[in-house]
Amino acid sequence: MQEIIIMEKLKCHQYQHIILISLDSLRNDCITAISSDFPDKFIGHGKLKTEMLNYVISRGTYFINCISAAPYTSASHAAYFTGCWPKRNGVYEFFNRQLGLPTIFELAKKAGMYTIFQTDFPIILGESVGFTRGVDKYFVESEGDAFLELLKNQHRSTVSFFHFGGIHYPYGFHKLKFAETDFPKKVFELENKFNIHYSKNSKKHPDMLDESYRSKKDKNFLLRYKAIIDALWTQGRYNDLHKLYIEGIDYFLKHRFNPFIKKIIDFVDKNDSLLVLFADHGESWSLDSRGHSNSIDDVVLRVPVILYGKGVAKNTVVSKLIRTIDIFPTICQYSKIARTNFDGEPINLMNPNNSIGSREAFAQVWRVGDRNKVYQHQQHIIKDKKMIKPLSTKLEKEAAYHDGFAINREYDVDGRLIKEILFKNTGKCLVTIDKKYGDITHLINLLKKYNRIRCYKNHKINNLKRSIVDDLKVLGYHI
Ligand SMILES: [Zn+2]
Known part of the structure; x- marks a missing residue:
């Protein structure tokens, strides 16, 4: 059995270049390739143009039901980069702890790949959280220079990451x-x-x-x-806030992103590359949602993920539930990065719909206290250039998604449940339903199970067994 699996794995194409692009704060329903009335409500019908993103979608695979593990930047990216739940990799709060697991950059470097990291947010996607580990060249707010570095190294095997903060407030500008x-x-x-x-x-x-x-x-x-x-x-x-947000997307795409993505598409077409375009979280303004960092609204947690490259299913929209932790295991399957322990499961990029079984998604918001306290904490960390004793935090909100349903729960400062809502997941959005129409106990039990997860450092999992399970899943077996 094992030989068959290894032979099948060899059939997976190993891309020379892996290119990751993160559009910080981009809501899934702001990509106009999928019809949505959200942007139209605020700046007029058809005015928001996401033509370059639509172009990549038409030539690749677009996952419209991907749930982020956290609504804030560091924790969300940590989940993408480790393929593990925030509770497992250690970065589950806003900005409080270091990564306890190796990232894609560390593992790629170990496999002999050259690694490039460009970010607009060097404080929260930087050294103190552990994001610079394994990075050969780190750039701040200079995607042009980072792209030149990729061109300079196109004869080698690379993993490059380009992060943009232009959709985040100050909407459209960043700086x-x-x-x-x-x-x-x-x-x-x-x-x-x-x-x-x-x-x-x-x-x-x-x-x-x-x-x-x-x-x-x-x-x-x-x-x-x-x-x-x-x-x-x-x-x-x-x-008014949503209008500013949409105008900001429009401004950022026109002035900064479109010229950049054209160069990347050209690079992907001329080189053996896999492009992964994603967002870390969305944005929403309401009584319960102050932008994103305190929110588990579906529009904040549902993030666009687009894959493009030779061999990736074309013009394909996938509405099956996936998680941001599934992206690294998928990349692993198609690169020379060696397998590690993941919570996420790989996706077969040639036939994505048939390789995705029933998956469970989770997201949490951790309460840190007043913003001034967090600011003082952040200042200490910047000064010392390393994480200091973490602030004490408490679980404030959590969400679980499974088998067409989802639950949102909220707790007060003493940990008492103060709100609980059940939803039906249409594959594109959530619709509130009465609790009697869904198995709420099942979702609560999933959350209980999730909360028992501890950092991997204390766990030993049989590597071989895990890799066989992953191989079977990518071949389409539902196990
Ligand atoms: Zn972010």
Whole structure:
């Protein structure tokens, strides 16, 4: 039996280049290849153009029912990069602990591949969390230079990662560097429109947390933008916030992303490459959802994942449930990176629909306390360049998805359940249903099982056994 599996594995094409692109905060329903009325509601019918993303989708496979393991950046990326649940890899809170498991970059380097990492968020996707481990060349806010590095190394085997923060607030811009005139202009315009006056000395300071290093001038515009967002959210102006978000996507795609992705598509077509395009979480404004970091709304957890490369099923939309932790095991199958212990399961890229059985997805939000406390903690970490004693945290919200149903649960500071909602998962979105129409106990038991997971460092799993199971799954066996 084992020989047959090994022979079948040899048939899986091993790509020379693996290219990962992360569009931070991109909601799945903002890609217009799949009809959705969300963007149209805010900036007019058909105005949001995602033509380059649509182009990749038409030539590749688009997973529309992929659930992120966390609504915040570090934890979500850690799940993609380790193929393991946040509770297993150690990064399950906003920004509090280091990765306890090797990442795709460490394992690729071990396999002799050259690794490139470009990020707009060097603080939360950087050294202190463990993201630079195994990275040969690390770039900050310079996708052009990172792409040149890839070109320079195209004769080798590579794994490269390009992260963009332009869809995150300040919507569309990320930094003055990318919108020297338009970013300040927008801040003035919004302050006037909504009559908001930011004061540095205000006692009620907006969110001071940052994802990147900034000049004083840049920081000032960011804080003013955050003060606008804070005011709009407090006033319940969710439509205004969504409009800003959609306009931001439009701006970012036009000014920064489209020229970049054209170069990547050209590279993929000329070289033996697998492209994986994804988001870490979405964005939503409501009483319960302040953008993304405190939210388990389906529109925040449901993330677009698009794969493209020679041999990947073309023009294929997959509505079966997958998880962000399934991406690394899938890449492993199609590269020379050696197999490791994953929670995720691989997907057969030639025939994705038939290789995906019944999968369970989980996501959690951990409460850290007030934002100023987290900011002070972040400042210590930046100064010491390493993680310090973690802040104490408590589970605030959690979600489980399985077999066409999903559950959201919320807890108070003492851990008491204060909200519980059951949903039907249509494969494209969630619809609220009465608890009597679904097996809520089953979903609660899944969450209990999930909460028993501990960091892998303390676990020993039989590697061989795990790899045989994964091989069988990618061949289409439902086990
Ligand atoms: Zn993010």
